[in-house]
Amino acid sequence: MSNKKNWPLWEVFVRSKNGLEHRHFGSLHAADAEMALENARDVYTRRNEGVSIWVVESKHITASNPEHNGELFEPAKDKVYRHPTFYDLPDDVKHM
Amino acid sequence: MSEDQIKKMEAERSRSLEAEFEARIARDEKIEPKDWMPEKYRQTHIRQISQHAHSEIVGMLPEGNWITRAPSLRRKVALLAKVQDEAGHGLYLYSACETLGISRDELYEQLHSGKAKYSSIFNYPTVTWADIGAIGWLVDGAAIINQVPLCNTSFGPYARAMVRVCKEESFHQRQGYEIMLKLCEGTAEQKELAQDALNRWWWPSLMMFGPTDAESTHTEQSMKWKLKRKTNDELRQQFIDQTVPQAEILGLTIPDPDLKWNEERQSYDFGEINWDEFWQVVKGHGPMNKERMKARVGAWERGEWVRDAAMAHAEKQQERKAKEAV
Ligand SMILES: [Fe+2]
Ligand SMILES: [Fe+2]
Ligand SMILES: [Fe+2]
Numbered sequence: 172m173s174n175k176k177n178w179p180l181w182e183v184f185v186r187s188k189n190g191l192e193h194r195h196f197g198s199l200h201a202a203d204a205e206m207a208l209e210n211a212r213d214v215y216t217r218r219n220e221g222v223s224i225w226v227v228e229s230k231h232i233t234a235s236n237p238e239h240n241g242e243l244f245e246p247a248k249d250k251v252y253r254h255p256t257f258y259d260l261p262d263d264v265k266h267m
Numbered sequence: 268m269s270e271d272q273i274k275k276m277e278a279e280r281s282r283s284l285e286a287e288f289e290a291r292i293a294r295d296e297k298i299e300p301k302d303w304m305p306e307k308y309r310q311t312h313i314r315q316i317s318q319h320a321h322s323e324i325v326g327m328l329p330e331g332n333w334i335t336r337a338p339s340l341r342r343k344v345a346l347l348a349k350v351q352d353e354a355g356h357g358l359y360l361y362s363a364c365e366t367l368g369i370s371r372d373e374l375y376e377q378l379h380s381g382k383a384k385y386s387s388i389f390n391y392p393t394v395t396w397a398d399i400g401a402i403g404w405l406v407d408g409a410a411i412i413n414q415v416p417l418c419n420t421s422f423g424p425y426a427r428a429m430v431r432v433c434k435e436e437s438f439h440q441r442q443g444y445e446i447m448l449k450l451c452e453g454t455a456e457q458k459e460l461a462q463d464a465l466n467r468w469w470w471p472s473l474m475m476f477g478p479t480d481a482e483s484t485h486t487e488q489s490m491k492w493k494l495k496r497k498t499n500d501e502l503r504q505q506f507i508d509q510t511v512p513q514a515e516i517l518g519l520t521i522p523d524p525d526l527k528w529n530e531e532r533q534s535y536d537f538g539e540i541n542w543d544e545f546w547q548v549v550k551g552h553g554p555m556n557k558e559r560m561k562a563r564v565g566a567w568e569r570g571e572w573v574r575d576a577a578m579a580h581a582e583k584q585q586e587r588k589a590k591e592a593v
Contacts, residue, residue: 176575177370177371177372177578197359197363197428199362202577202578202580203581206577206581213351213355215355217348217351217355236301237299237302
């Protein structure tokens with residue numbers, strides 16, 4: 172008898188080689204973490220695309236809402252003093 | 268404010284949101300799943316991406332038919348790898364589609380109930396080994412032409428899935444062409460197999476680009492959303508122009524007496540496509556429609572106890588872990 176419970180959704184992150192960060196590759200369904208890892212290997216790394224895989228159940232990810240992008244990200248826009256080009260130095264100053 | 272005024276304001280707000288949305292796409296910005304989008308954009312994308320996913324999944328069946336009978340180990344591992352890739356393509360696309368708020372179960376349900384369509388080409392039978400060559404060469408070849416422009420489509424998850432798909436497709440086409448090449452270099456009987464497969468797959472492959480522009484209803488909207496960059500007829504012409512010389516190298520004849528190089532257009536003229544056949548197959552009366560759905564639904568149903576057992580096992584493990592932690 173079916174208990175009508177579907178395999179949950181997992182997000183897959185793959186490190187393509189050492190020295191690089193894990194990057195989001197996509198998602199898949201699996202009954203548990205171990206199966207998610209095995210499926211991720213078959214779905215996303217059939218051609219040596221990775222040396223390390225992370226899987227996390229999608230429901231554990233909290234995402235920001237694009238409708239709040241204004242209040243979240245705009246304040247950074249007028250802080251030009253965070254960039255080196257904001258500071259006026261004579262051309263003779265080298266190595267800076 | 269009266270109810271009427273509120274309604275008017277809401278309509279205005281959604282109009283301006285929609286104008287801003289279209290402007291973003293026109294500027295080549297990508298749309299991501301949590302962004303606001305018009306309902307029609309969401310529905311159109313669910314339909315197109317899921318149809319595409321279903322095609323990859325059902326597309327495994329005609330080729331799977333020959334895995335156990337591949338003529339050599341080399342051919343067998345290649346065909347296995349290709350069919351596995353198609354499963355992967357289906358999975359990338361289903362997961363892109365799910366970001367639009369539809370569940371995997373609903374998507375399967377739409378396929379299994381016949382509500383959703385998949386590419387009609389997979390409703391033709393694979394009767395000889397040469398069909399595996401013809402499919403890789405022609406069907407994957409046509410798919411590549413349809414898919415490459417989608418790598419730049421406006422919906423981010425779809426575009427990213429298509430980049431991965433397109434990278435993998437070229438091996439599919441080359442392995443198919445190599446099968447044809449070997450058959451054409453073989454005995455007269457083998458070459459005849461190759462010609463027979465071309466005869467049967469040529470016209471259905473041309474139909475993969477969809478109805479003629481005059482008949483196609485979605486083109487204008489699809490162009491705006493970058494679901495399409497060229498029209499059906501333009502893509503079909505591109506396919507014919509690049510495939511005819513490949514057939515010549517094989518020494519095979521394209522089964523179209525009206526096929527002729529047009530010096531002025533620098534393109535091939537070609538004969539009338541049998542659109543009655545196309546619509547018959549779309550409506551479910553192709554040679555293999557019933558068979559394909561029976562295989563697909565059967566596999567899903569026979570796998571149910573496995574899915575349930577895996578879920579029950581996972582839950583039990585979790586409970587055990589929770590108890591040990593106490
Ligand atoms: Fe495809
Ligand atoms: Fe594919
Ligand atoms: Fe393919």
